[in-house]
Amino acid sequence: MSEEKLQTLVHKFLTESDCPSKYIGFHCLRKGLCWKIMNPHIIGCLKKTVYAAIAEMYNTSVNNVERNIRTLIEKWWEADRCGGMLKNAPTNSELFHVLTAKLIISFELVC
Secondary structure, three states: OOHHHHHHHHHHHHHHOOOOOOOHHHHHHHHHHHHHHHOOOOOOOOOOOHHHHHHHHHOOOHHHHHHHHHHHHHHHHHOOOOOOOOOOOOOHHHHHHHHHHHHHHHOOOOO
């Protein structure tokens, strides 16, 4: 699957899950999910792998990426829009893993 098609698929999935797209974290999360799906062999700390790749794409720091995604998760959770995917407010890492798995299963993405 092309990166552009995957970006569109992930964007649609997030917006249909009522993820608020007005936050910078939305774009970071979208890019991160796509990167994680396209690079399944990379296993490790989000901060050292996914966030670093996103930070490089947006010419910002890893800490800014982490904070933007955390803000998005907090707003999404506060609005009770996570679609019942998790019972408690997720950490960045938990949400990444749940959404990546859900995308792979829902859309039968080949890793």
